[in-house]
Amino acid sequence: MRIEDVLSALGTGVWRWDGATDLVELDAVGAGLIGLAPRPQKVHSAMVRACYDASDYVDMSAAVALAVTEGTPCESCLRVVGRDGRIVRTVAMRTYGVHSAGGWPEEMVGTLHEVPAPPGRATGTGTGTAAVGPVDRRRAREAFLLDAGRALAEADSTQEVLRVAAHLSMPGFSPDGLAVFGVHGDHLSVIGHHGQRPGAETPFLEMPLTTGYPAAVAARTGQAVYLPSPEAYEERFAATWPMVRGFGRCSWAYLPLVVAGRSIGAWMAAFREPVAFTPDERSVLTTVARMLAQALWRAQVHESERELSDGLRHTMLPARRPHIDGMTVTTRYVPTGGGLQVGGDWYDVIDLPSGRTALVIGDVQGHDVRAAGLMGQLRVALRAYAAEGHRPDAVVSRTSRFLAGLTGCARTEDDRFATCVYMEVDPEHGTLDVVRAGHLDPAVRLRDGTVLPRRTAGGLPLGIAPDSDYPTTRITLEPGETLLLCTDGLIETGGHDLDTGWKRLRTVLESGPPDDLEALADAVVGAVHGPASHHTAGPLADRRQDDIALLLLRRSADPPVCEVPLRRGVVTVSQTDPREVGAAREEVRALLHDWTCAEQVDAAVLLVSELTANVLLHTDEDAALSAQLRGMPGGRRRLRVDVRDRGDEMPHLRTPGEMASSGRGLLLVQELSDAWGVDPRGDGKSIWFELYEAPAAPTAG
Template sequence: MTDQEPDSEATPRLRIDRPYDGETGTAERLALNRTGSFEWDLDARTLNIDVAGLLVFGLDPDNFSPHPGALIEHLEPPERTRLELAIDAAIAGDGSSYSLHFQVPRADGTHQWTHAQARIQRDDDGQAHRIIGVVRDATAEVTHSAFVLDLEKRRQRQTSIVERTTSAMSRAVTVDDVTAALTGPGGLAMLGADGLALCLLDNASLDVITASGDAPEAIDEIGTAQLDPRFPLADTVLRGRPRFLTSTAALVRRYPALEPYADQLKFRAAAYLPLIAQARPLGGLALFYRERTTFNADERNLCLGLAAIVAQSLQRAVLFDEEREFATGLQSAMLPRHIQEIEGGEIAVRYHSAWSGRQVGGDWYDVIALPKNRVGIVVGDVEGHDTHAAAIMGQLRIALRAYAGEGHPPATVLARASRFLAELDTDRFATCTYAQVDLGSGTVRVTRAGHFGPLIRHMDGRVGSPQIRGGLPLGISTDFEDEEFAETRLDLVPGETLVLYTDGLVEVPGADIDAGVRALMYEVSTGPANAQALADHLSDRLKERWAAGDDVALLVLRRSPDPGSPRAPRLHQYIHQADPEGLSDARSIVRQALQDWDMATLADDAELVTGELLVNVLLHTEGGAVLTLEVLPEPVRRVRLSVQDRSSAWPRRRTPGETATSGRGLLLLDAVATRWGIESRGEGKAVWCEIGPETSHVSAPPA
């Protein structure tokens, strides 16, 4: 069996074995199974093949040309080349046998799969000299093998569809998640369909909640209509039985109401499947196919399996949405329905509930009107993430509002709130930050109970995190008989903003909470000045934390700015005593402001005086200072600079010696300022001065 031409002297002879008379011989038994044998003498270049072998090749024994290449020449070129290469490789190697399949052309134009199996005989040197083997018609087994492979391929595809659908549905939490998984990128490919429509049963109506791909426009007719068996989806839901239709004619014949829409249908076959979970009908799923013309048993079972997976996911999602609606409704009912407007400032609040089912927490905010035109602000968090935490939060919020409304100082309010929570005997604790704000003077009295302190955004955009004293969480402090909540006083100058928040805004599982606080401070610094706009900015930029599985409460309070007039601009800045960069920042702010106001010639003197007055406050008092810089609207414009603190001790004029390191502040002020003085301001005092082009200095006598 090769295409090598024989020598003229070695013309091969063809011997055909005939079956024996009488009992069936081996050759005859092989022939009855379309199997023949051959013997190929490589040295003599002769080929002996029986009649059965020739019939396998479709050759007439009487007209067979007896040379080895005759059989291979009968094959088509691609098969001939493949067979030659395989046989030559077997002979050249050191193997003792070979086996291969190839195609033989038939007279009717079809092809027959043929199998050759042979053993190679070699001499003592390993050279091949004889091949003995059999050839047989292998069409039946190859065809069966192709069928099996195709069947296995279909089953693998069906298994893949089920696995991908199960995986996608297992991640779907809400009804929106289910529809997104079915209609999103790869959704139809996941189901092996060209279009789908999904509907939910709502009392006596059928609501189509999503449709994609080749979903027919006729589906829109039953979007929110009464259940009508004239339409396939409604009929499937009512009967609880699937419908498999393999042609548009069959669809219209079964549902004549769809005949007006027949020309619009882009599909050929459709599977209408009821969605049933725990014996309760939920809705229906329709799958549409462009090319399909049949649904065999496996394909029907696949569709029913997909419907079962979707039904279970949909039932779980509907339950989740109902639970979440209940939980968030309860949480919303516990929070203030509206926030009143305040005089001298603006307030914005935001609340985002936890994302999973009843996993709402006890976060809250509140704004409380207080006597003497003050306002109380609070954010807090009750331990736990369930409806019990939300219920406790509602009781605690009302109690704290009542104590604050009575006019008690912040420390007393938190002490009483802690006692109230402990008396509820719930084994829950709560954290909170509470502040009383006087927007007229800018005074803020704040304390905290195991909670984050507030952030302050200054006029220049810097954000500080002042150290706020406080005590243990509410409830725990009473259990440990430690209801002392120390207060901290802050000064909120016009235009500055106070930000209170709960841990859900800065805490992400597995991440450093300090990094979350720094991220919040950055966004507060770069956000807009308006309270509402800043709250929206934080919601947008930190939205990944809104859905981190914890509640978030946010309160933004801004004191109204005091810009002055174009003829008399004004700025305010609070310098914290514990802020090491506050002094240099204040000096820079003064210089920049005077440059912006076209008064740069006064910047050196004003910066020098600013430093002297602030150093005196930071060294000799126990608090911070409020710096005010303004331009007096006079014919000759002068700068008025004021530094206010909470100390009642007035500075004294001294006469320092040559080696003294202090005591020259008032002398320097008297030398630089046009006018200066000291005024009482409520709980403290203010040292002020005016700097201008006048040459005469009028000093206010020190006390």
């Protein structure tokens, strides 16, 4: 015999609640005990809640929450209320739930059986019913309002507020149709509804506030509209009555949603049974409308802040996925658990004029709008200095001077400082030129999994002293090794200091996946931060005290074979001896003695002559020429020529007239080269061009 049959024979019903769908599944006995048709069925939890006395339901919810937290079963007595508001019976409900991270289980199961009414509560008469007096009704409604207020206060999104509103079960007159309208300019639109068939909201999706629909009247005037009967609706709103007649409702209440004296929308509650809208009922509806308006306003403000934070974060973090040949880069940014979802932490990946890549990670003091703003300014300034071609120490020094200059010479208590690590990566040799400004030292995970901090020389945080020096430390990353850069949020989260936090982090790094850098980054963040969810509560939420920025850089275990310069030539053409232009031409011609295409050789010599002569003609500086030929004979070789000078004026393409005697140099470079460019340098500029060797012409057979 099945256990369900045994329980049924004993008059005990069985039920199951699914947290994902908010549906309650009852067997025939359980459905009959709470006043539903005595057959197996699956109904919404709001329908079950409407079967119980509201104050009993609130007490039961609190007891279940405590039992779930403690991992124990819970037993409660609830009075079942009929459609006429009279108590039908008292049932004992035994509940079992599984604890979850959100504090409420994903599933609950339990049993129901009828019991005598506890002392002090209304007891049954000879007919099995008892009248509910004014005191009981008042207590029930007070309990309902407390329960509704708690649920609406906990809702943190518009959809969650609408879900709560849809499941409100008012004692004695619960609506079976709800709609929430929002005011947008001079229009009213539906933002959520419940109890209507799909598509039924179409006529009400967008309407002018001046229309004669009751919700528009309530939103426009700030006065509630109560319609106790279809006749009352048709009499007052004849124009819109044909649109609502098909819903089959008998009574309607339209209440304005008002926040700080401003109408933000309207709430409709429709009833299939007639409602007289007594003063008590109107009081309950008005109170619910006020709570609903406040909850919607809070949710909209929260969502606007979140959207602003997301937009700021997306614009302040790199737009492209970091990529360095021969290396793997992985980054993470995790905002703190509450408030503004972007703060002073940042990381960046910068392409340098030299062809190398710079990585930077930093942290502006504080976690507020000012910190986020300063972070954005610092990021732009640092990018600009790096793009000018300065050395790492000069980039950081200039950035520090920039931050100090934002607040003038005299520092105040509101002035902020920032820390950062800036490094220039040479993937060919695995070297990192690191400059540290008051930030945490990097750490290196060796190929055997051992994690060691890599001590680097450092300077003051940015913005403290404008004239500070920032020494450069060169680190060599061996094949298979991983470098870690992070902000202090990764170390000190969860009440740890730098020592204990570092020990925890090192344990995670050493035990993390050895080959998958993405998985290693997830493991590091997950171990110290936990899942970033708005349901997080308790100790996990307390641990989320600061932003986390993380950057991992791994040199490939088997680095790709790099092109080794086959030939190289360097010539300096001085202002005092222009004849050295000829030496530069001969140097390049000698490098290309076995080049397959003679026309390209002539083009290279012509461009060298043009660029070096332009430096002598338009500046007072010497021209430093560097030529590199990469590749092997017989393959597709590449010639790169750089002509550098210390002048600040940047050349640009012009369109000279027919009789002009100058202005054609860059046009010539553009026409004859395969690639070219003008790059700023920290101490001047560089004009470069590249030629790619064409295949040899076939010989006549």
